[in-house]
Amino acid sequence: MEQPIGVIDSGVGGLTVVHELMRQLPKEPLIYLGDTERCPYGSRTEEEVKQFTWEMVRFLLKKNIKMLVIACNTATAFTIKDLQEKLDIPVIGVIKPGARAAIKSTESDYIGIIGTEGTVRSEAYSYALWQIKSDIDLISLACPRFVPMVEKGILDGPEAKQIVETTLMPILEHKKMDTLILGCTHYPLLKDTIQEVVGKQITVISSSEETARETSTTLDIHQIANESDRMPLHQFYATGDLQIFIEITQKIFKDSNFEVLTIKHADLHNV
Template sequence: MKKTLMDKPIGVMDSGVGGMTVVKEIVRQLPHEKILYFGDISRCPYGEKSQEEVRDYTVQIADYLVGKGIKMLVIACNTATAAALEILKERLDIPVLGVIQPGARSAIQNSRNKKVLVLATSGTVKSNAYSDAIIGINSGFSVSSLACPKFVPLVEQLRYKDDVVSGIIIHQSLKKHRHTDADTIILGCTHYPLLKADIRNYFNNEKKVIDSGYETARETSTILNYNNLLRTSGESIVHTILINGDSSRFEYVLRDWLPELEYKIQEIEL
């Protein structure tokens, strides 16, 4: 029975391709685990939608993945984490992990002056989720947030590799905060790590830039081990990627960013 549970996949969901930044780190840290990924391309981006819409989408996708037999759910989307994490923890009988708490803890560990700047979608900024998480752990921190609504389309439309376009959008989005005294920056959207090097360069490599993929993967490992669900060996892995919408752009990003990943991809309608 335990072996059967162990062999079930980890469910990972996001509004689009951004959650693959978390998958990349999970696969690196947990090479024997199977991933069942859900990319909600047809309804992306989530960041500009109402919290109620995002909550409903997230609950719908979670129920769908549970129906596919996952052993754990990772909400690899900051906006969805802010909107639905607590609801899903109560609703589901499997472990559920979001990306905000791991990112917040990492920022606290890395910051020396206790000043943090969060770059996120409008939905995540409005939720105050990062500020609440960081100050809830250490009230001595000062947290400021900046909505960067142009970043997700930049990634989803595959323009993130165009240095000119990326440079213009990053400058337009961050120019008012270029000289922030925050020594740590959280990339509060799983799409943003694809811009991590450019964002770090924009701040002259003087800031610690945090994305939550590493910490989320580490906590995934801890949770699975605690629940006796960790898969430590087995046959070679082929991951499954479900796309609600057109998968063509998604496949391009996968080939570019995760060329070593063995996967099968399927378009669905939800």
């Protein structure tokens, strides 16, 4: 099926999911929509997050998507059940793929989760993990400094390392923890720095990589993978300032072929 996969996010973090989708599923055309104008969602009310998410979904449904990926932890936590019930196409979020990968990885059954305040407060990861395996021990930590840092492009170097070290201190005391979930789609851009700080003995799970992998499984189960060998064209939309969005996109996709993607402004008021 040559129809595109739709990917939504509150801003630019979901681009790490897109990057992984392009790497792991290079035949699939993608449409990305980032609500950069109203980002971040982490501190919004549940009602607002639901309303904004539905506006994005309606925009993408008009583009004839065959599947929806909610590439935002906050939006996943608040809307996935509703979207899965009401849409005719498969819908996946970023939380369960990360939870499943962590369960596969852990030997001590002691898992750490870092995310935005909204995601940590929602306890969505705890619920996803305990639904599958009741005797998992969890330690979660909100890292409010990470998203602004990424948006400023501070991904490595001494400043990044110092912020990551200071922030993660409280969970590093838990010596039994052997797996750490990056429960925010911005964080994979800090993965190398985080791995350096936590040490090699801890497996760092990128929800972006894992979500791309489960997208592959989902396409397969629903028999809607693209079997054509034509080079796919990707479309990126943002609701806010395009200049900043293009700059961040270029940073994330520095190794990619820019000819296969177009970047446009999306107006959600007229959907």
